[in-house]
Amino acid sequence: METTLPSPRGTKRKGDDGLPLPAPRRIKALAQDVVNKIAAGEIIVAPVHALKELIENAVDAGSSALEVVVKDGGLKLLQITDNGHGIDKEDLSILCERFTTSKLKAFEDLSTIGTYGFRGEALASISHIAHLSVTTRTKESSCAWRAHYADGKLVSAKPGQSAEPKPIAGRPGTQITVEDLFYNVPSRRRAFRSASEEYAKILEIVGKYAVHCSGVSFSCKKHGASSTDITVPVAAGIVDRIRQIHGSTVANELVSLKAENERWGFKSEGWISNANYSAKRTTVLLFINHRAVESPTIKKSVEQTYATFLPKGGHPFIYLSLDIEPQRVDVNVHPTKREVHFLNEDEIIAIICDEIRNSLSKVDTSRSFMTQSLLSNNPKVPFATPIKQTTPGTPTAGDPTTERSTSKTATKTTTKKPHENNLVRTDASARKITSMLQARPSADGSGNGNDEMDYEYAEREPTVCRLTSIKDLRADVRSAMHSELTDIISTHTFIGIVDEQKRIAAIQGGVKLFLVDYGMLCNEYFYQVGLTDFANYGAIRFNPPLSLHDLLKVAAEQEKKNAGEAADEIDWDEVVESVEEQLLSRAVLLLEYFSMEITEEGELCSIPLLVKGYTPSLAKLPQFLLRLGPYVDWETEKECFQSFLRELASFYVPESLPLPPSVPQDDSGKGKGKEKVVGEDPEIAARRKKMRHAIEYVVFPACKARLVATKGLLKGVMEVANLKGLYRVFERC
Structure with missing residues (x-):
């Protein structure tokens, strides 16, 4: 009996010479209809790309007002109306043919192109994948003309009628209506998930051009809606346009930016958010030669620049208009013109980022910190640990919670040695950092650097405030109170000023160390003093x-x-x-x-x-x-x-003073890397000394005595160290 074993896996088999080979495929030219649809699919990827092309054409036409109407995210209807110079009737017959343009005559013109559209493909592409109609009127024309297009050619509005443009009544300018986008490309149409998502993209692109195009009014709404989603008046400045589109939160925190360099042939200007603004994601409105583009390189570089100014996870807002000599820019590298390439990109970005860094360093704005696991809610962790060895539940005479918990802890008399990581020096007489520094005597010899003021005491009786409005404002403060943060500030120990330019101080609260934005703290304190007095x-x-x-x-x-x-x-x-x-x-x-x-x-x-012993700047x-x-x-x-x-x-609020000037110090290799303070303006030095003294000996003690810490102050306090956590780290070493 014979058995046949299967061939091992992977064994090569000889080809059957008896089978006929397939005939070689011949190369054929695609049908013109297929070519046009492929080109249209590259240029018009989504409704937002069609609208971008139409907006750019309208701005090129000298328009000062643009109105956009959208239905079903632009798939059903996309209409843009402008008041530009219009299109001549004689040009309507070739308006939607490919590569017809009024902006180029020779290929060399690409090197000096200064307009948005130039290839003559936008309207042609749209006409191959949608029903397109154009209504236009020039200033010289006595009436408007309406034309309908399909596959790049004039067609009649109804069967049996002439395809020639029809005269109608209309105002100067152009109205382009795109209906049933991708009606003949069902696979592309099915790829869109929701109309609301596409409409959000449309609002984004309209918002970008509404910010950038000064002297042009914009409006955008859904078809049939009574109100507009974007409205920007023609006379609005750039900051006001940003306020309309992105809100007052970012508009109130903007600083101007300007940078230029003749060697690299560029100029840039814009508005950037300061260190007091932080968002969950970066917003970049980038225009290169007035064209909205994207640049991952610029975005990444800007984010790295902001990383030293913003809290972890914070992102900035950037509006940047970059003018580069046209011969240095290649605008024809992307089908939708979403990206452009230009020479000396790294050098230009470096200059812009340096200017951003300088602008952020100069601005006089109090910096806010987002909290990270701020203020534990665990009641077992006390805010101020007693020096005496007692049980965690037994308060001492110096504990601010004594009166509240006496009845509950009266029976607990046993003592227990606390862990070392719970021992915190909170004695007010303890030596502080400031005492280790050499005191400089002031002009009056007191050494505290605080100017003496002449005080006169009036005999006027205090006024009892019975105004309902003031009572309501005081109640608002009480309702916004954050009990845990109030306890920390009322029992804190002042450590020192960390950065007087960004107005940051360090305080100790219980077993924790906090960085406090004292600009924000003082703002709230003086507001409450104003209400109380x-x-x-x-x-x-x-x-x-x-x-x-x-x-x-x-x-x-x-x-x-x-x-x-x-x-x-x-x-x-x-x-x-x-x-x-x-x-x-x-x-x-x-x-x-x-x-x-x-x-x-x-x-x-x-x-x-407001406060005796403290004079504002x-x-x-x-x-x-x-x-x-x-x-x-x-x-x-x-x-x-x-x-x-x-x-x-x-x-x-105490003023934000510049950092004292300093130069690197290197004495024959000794002290390398250190810095020494060089000559500083005497007036600035005196203001700095007076401010430091007032913050430590007037402001923070006053906050400790009477500040009601509100929930809004949480943004200005950041926990940087916890003795218990550090103790566990050192315990493992």
């Missing part, structure tokens, strides 16, 4: 009185410098006169409630004194007065008091 403030008197008009002029000049290109759109003299008139008309109210005296001649005699006085005009709601009582006290608190 309402109508009972002291007064800082000026002798001789100061000219209100001159102070406002100083503030206006400073604002004009900071406003950048938007400054030209504002009549600053009118602003000064308006604010001065507003303050003079409210002089009685200011004197009665805020101890702020302004004479009829426009002289400022006094401003409120008078360098901020002009800006404080100027902001009292637009940022105080003078019409409604509660809003008036609240907004005024917020501005007053902001004025009282």
Whole structure:
């Protein structure tokens, strides 16, 4: 009996020479219809790409108003109306043919192209995958003309009619209507998940051009909707456009950016968020030669630049308009023109990032920190550990929780030695970091660096405030109270100032170390003082009185410098006169409630004194007065008091001083890497010394005594060390 074993796996078999070989395939030219649809599929990937092309064509046509209407995410209807110069009737017959354009004549023109559209493929591509109609009128024409297109050619609106454009009534400009996009490409149409997702992409691209295209109004809405989702007026500046599209949160935290270099042939300007703004993802509005593009390299470089200024997980907002010499840019590298290539990319990006870094370092804005596992909710961990050896549940005389828990702990008398990681030195007489530094005597020999002031005590009886609005504002503070953070601040030990430019200080609370944004802390403290002592403030008197008009002029000049290109759109003299008139008309109210005296001649005699022993930086006085005009709601009582006290608190916040100048020190290899302080302006040095003394000996003790920490302060406090956690780390070493 014979058995046949199967051949081992992977064994090669000889080909059967008897089988005929397949005939070689011949190369054939694709049908023109297939070619056009392939090209259209590369250029128009989604409704948003069709709209981008149409917006760019409208802006190229000199339009000052664009209206966009969308239905079903642009798949059912996509309509854009502009008031540009229109299209001549004679050009309508070839409008949707491929490679027909008014912007190029020779290939060499690509090297100097300065317009959005140039290849003549946008309308042609749309006509191959949608029903396209165009209504247009030039200034010279007596009527508008409407034409319908399919596959790049004129077609009739109804069977049996002529395909020639029809005269109709219409206003100057062009209206392009795209219906049933991808009706003949069902696989592409089925790829879209939802109309709302496509509409969100459309709003994004409209928002980008609405921010960038100054002098052009934009509106975008769904078909049949009574209200628009995007509305930007024609006269709006860039910051106002950002406010309309992205909200006031980011618009209030913007700083201008400008950078240029003749060697690399570029200029750039824009607006970037400061260190006080942080979002979950980076927003980059990038325009290269006024074309909205994407650049992962620029985005990554900008994020790395911001990494040293923002908390972990925080991301910035960037609007950047980059003008590069056209001969250095290749705009024809991507079918949808989403990307462009340009020479010396690394050098240009490095210059821009350096300018961003400088802008963020100069801005005088208090920095906020997002909390990371901030403030444990575990009641077993005390905020301030007693020095005496007691059980965790037994309070001591110095513990602020003694009165609350005496009855519950009276029976617990046994003592237990605490772990070393629970021992914290909280004695107020303990030596601090500041005591280790050599004290410099001040002019009066006191050594504390605090100017002596002459105080006069008035015999005026305290006013009892019965205003409902003030009572409501005080209640708002109490309802926003964060008990745990209030306990920490009320029992904290001040360690020292970490960064006076970003206004950050370190405090110890129990077994934990915190970094505190003392700019934010002071803002809330002085606001609460303003509420508590309402109508009972002291007064800082000026002798001789100061000219209100001159102070406002100083503030206006400073604002004009900071406003950048938007400054030209504002009549600053009118602003000064308006604010001065507003303050003079409210002089009685200011004197009665805020101890702020302004004479009829426009002289400022006094401003409120909130805390004895602390004088706000008078360098901020002009800006404080100027902001009292637009940022105080003078019409409604509660809003008036609240907004005024917020501005007053902001004025009282310690100023952000630049870091002292220093140079690297290297004495023959010794001390390499260290820095020594070089000559600093004496006035700045005196202000720095006075501010440091006031923060440690006036502000933080005052906060410890009476501040109600609100939930909003959580953004300005970050836990950086926990003795228990550190003890476990060292225990393993």
